[in-house]
Amino acid sequence: MTTDPAGPAAPPAVDPPLAGVRILDLTHMLAGPYATMLLADLGAEIIKVEPPGGEFIRGAGPTFGDGEEAFGGYFHSVNRNKRSLPLNLRDPEGRRIFLEFVDSADAVIENFRVGIMESLALDWEVLHARNPRLVYGCIRGFGDPRTGMSPYVNWPAYDVVAQAMGGFMHVNGFPEREPVKSGIGIGDLFPAALLDIGVLSAILQARATGQGRLVDVGMYDAMISLAERNAYQHSITGEVPGRIGNSHPLFAPFGLFEAKDGWVTIAAPSNREWTVFASLIGHPELIDDPRSSQPTARHENIEFVNDVIQEWTRTRTKAEIVNELGGRVPVGPVQTARDIAADPHVAIRQMLVEVEQPGTGHVVSIAGTPIRFSPASSVGIRRAPLLGEDTVSLLAEIGIDQQAVQGLVASGIVATTADATSAATHA
Structure with missing residues (x-):
């Protein structure tokens, strides 16, 4: 009996778990787009609904400098696998079009300030009156007043504010130095992941009951949850946890050590x-040394x-x-971005994927999705959409033909790309 040296063949790819779920994405910046990106993956x-001029981060770099400044790395990274529908929601016709899409949507997700x-x-x-089974997800700095009226309800907030107020920054850094924010936007990314859990839970319930719910995540609340250790340590000891650098408050060894390079x-x-x-380090005597023989002794x-x-x-x-x-x-x-790009684990797990940079001869590497299934899902990773790239095809779904689209464009209600319009004209 012989065996295949390559091992058994992988089972064929199957539909991704959220196939058939439609979400209207009104998000901008990082927290909201990251949440909808995870769902797209x-x-x-x-369906990314943005102003006719595009959302703010479309122009955020870096870029290759080849004239594609309206399509930078920031936008690339968190808007993949989406369809673009630029729509003026301040115009009655723009709102009417949006509401038609609400009829077929499972959820709407937004991260505007309260009142927008x-x-x-x-x-x-x-929207609930229009489509009772619709789930409405939102991320705000201090939550939505419908789930609890914060005294800061009308305050704007960014990631750094959530990190500061939620207790993360106070314990991040070294004792004799100022608090340090995370080098990545965890004040945005963690609320985004929590919102997805809530939205998917509500969609599951809505499909069983026919009734959608509002799902609200406050960035401040999320960071309190992330820094959960602060709460119980303060409650039990009465002390305020502080900065301990690269050590652990309870365990040792558990931290960062210097190498030659x-x-x-x-x-x-x-x-x-x-x-x-x-x-392994040539000190077996430490196993029985009273200063290091037990976890408590090692920490002391x-x-x-x-x-x-x-x-x-x-x-x-x-x-x-x-x-x-x-x-x-x-x-x-401790690895740099260059180290990560060269790591065989990253290649095998496809944690860096290449997508085209429209209008240039370049490709861009973006972080892949860490959520995997077996059998594998058939969904791949498509680059983020050009502004209005999908306008023509999406509006056709609700009965708006090419001539009518041109009128909407002329009125500033929608936007399209020349490529998308040309493709529709010659289809």
């Missing part, structure tokens, strides 16, 4: 891990423990450390 049809959707007469109550992270807090680790004597480890790591490169410890105790190098 799972197979939902996302009311000013457009497109708020939750209006950079930094590595090592974590061996349990006795099982510590026994293996101490032997963290400077002693870290000094021993640091003496070992400083004589080795990152690669040497990982080669000696990898697979035996938790270890990982």
Whole structure:
């Protein structure tokens, strides 16, 4: 009997889990677009409704400088797999068109300030009356007043505000230095992920009951949830958790250590891990040393423990450390974007994907989706849409023909790309 050296064939791809789900995306900046991007990656049809001139981040860089400044990396990264419908919602005809799409939608998602959707007469109550099974998802700095009237309800907020107020920044950084925000926008990204959980839960319920719900995530609330350790530590001890650099408030070793050519992270807090680790670094005596034999002792004597480890790591490169410890105790190098691009894990797991940069000869690498299924889903990753790229085909779905589209364009109610219009004309 012979075996295939390549292993068994992969099962054929199947429809993605959100195939058949239609979501109207009124989001902008990072939090909202990231939320709808995740749903698009799972197979939902996302119709990105933006102003006829495009949303703000379309022009945010970086770009290759080849004249495509209205389509930068920021927009590329969080608007993939979407269809573009620029629509003037302040015009009655624009609102009428939007409401026709509401009739066939499973959800509307927006991240405007409180009162914006009311000013457009497109708020939750209006849309729910029009389509009772519609789910309405929103991200706001301090939540929607319908789920709890915050004293800050009308305050604008960005990621950095949520990080600061939610307690994350106070514990991030070093004791003798100022608080430090995260290098990535977790004050946007974590609320986005939470909103998706809520929206999908509500869609599931709506399909069973015929009744949609409003789903609200406050960025401030989300960051309190993310920094959950702050709450119980303060409640039990009465103390305010502070900044501890790259250490852990409870465990040791658990942190960052210097190598000859950079930094590595090592974590061996349990006795099982510590026994293996101490032997690997040539210090088996530490297994029975009263200063390091138990988890509590290791944390109480963290400077002693870290000094021993640091003496070992400083004589080795990152690669040497990982080669000696990898697979035996938790270890990982601190990697740059260039390191990540060269990592075989990233290639195998397709965590960087290339998409075209329209109008240039370039391609752009963007982060892939970390949510995987087996059998694999058939959805791929398409570049973010050009402004108005899908206007003609989308409006055709609700009975608006090419001639009428041209009139809407002339009136400033919708926008199209020349390519999309030309393709429709010659179809």
